[in-house]
Amino acid sequence: MPVELIGQESSNPEAKATDLETYCFNHTMIRCKDPKKSLEFYCSVLGMSHLRTMELSAAKFNLYFLGYRQPGDPENHTGEGNPIASREGLVELTWNYGTENDADFKYHNGNTEPLGFGNISISVDDIDAACARFEDQKVEKLADGTTKNIAVIADPDGYRIE
């Protein structure tokens, strides 16, 4: 790849112009074992919308993009192009085909050894009301956070949602 980049640079003096102010933090990718359960959780429990799907059947995985709906967001876009490339605050779920059928298969949530990723965090209007609703939906509350006004639940793979 360095060769390609250097070549482009010398043949096109404009090639290196990139404006950091156009950058945005588009999404966070986590792997999910069973997309049915995860899509149900992120949409029905957390209230996100399913904005885009990429089916990469030759490589045996699908990608699902979810987020809190904003004006102009697509309804599960499946075609060419990426109409949500300029959005911030999306979750990308990667499903590798077949993991849902393996009873012993489990992803690592990053909060036991080896440590790494911690959680994704959702801001809500009222923490007590949100927790009461989660409880109604039989979502287990893992713990109250170390900081006040924070609660922690788990998604179907055990990833922490703060």
Place this chain on the structure above:
Amino acid sequence: MPVELIGQESSNPEAKATDLETYCFNHTMIRCKDPKKSLEFYCSVLGMSHLRTMELSAAKFNLYFLGYRQPGDPENHTGEGNPIASREGLVELTWNYGTENDADFKYHNGNTEPLGFGNISISVDDIDAACARFEDQKVEKLADGTTKNIAVIADPDGYRIE
């Protein structure tokens, strides 16, 4: 906690009102070994701004919130309150004091066993120009993604940035 929630519900019939449309995906938390290196990377290399710091010295950890600046964002807010609670697209770096001094200490990026978290993904104006700039800054490109128009670099802890 169930007791507290149930109590609140019975004493206040409004307690369970929560509006999912107010929810937003505020941030993704990953642990970092050395905040100096990570803040330098996320701000100078990726172009994010350092919006907030929470120093929890009694618990021996700090939290750093970073994101692409939007109108009204604070300049490294350190006081009470959370002026960025309604934002989407933030990174929260958790630094546990002392990890930076342990040469053997290393966080897990989720992409080797045990698998879990995959990456955070930044949208840029021009992928080739962005890569050329990263190369100028001596940031190693790990791989081109499996989808065209994607490249992958690593942050100082080895977390993948797509």
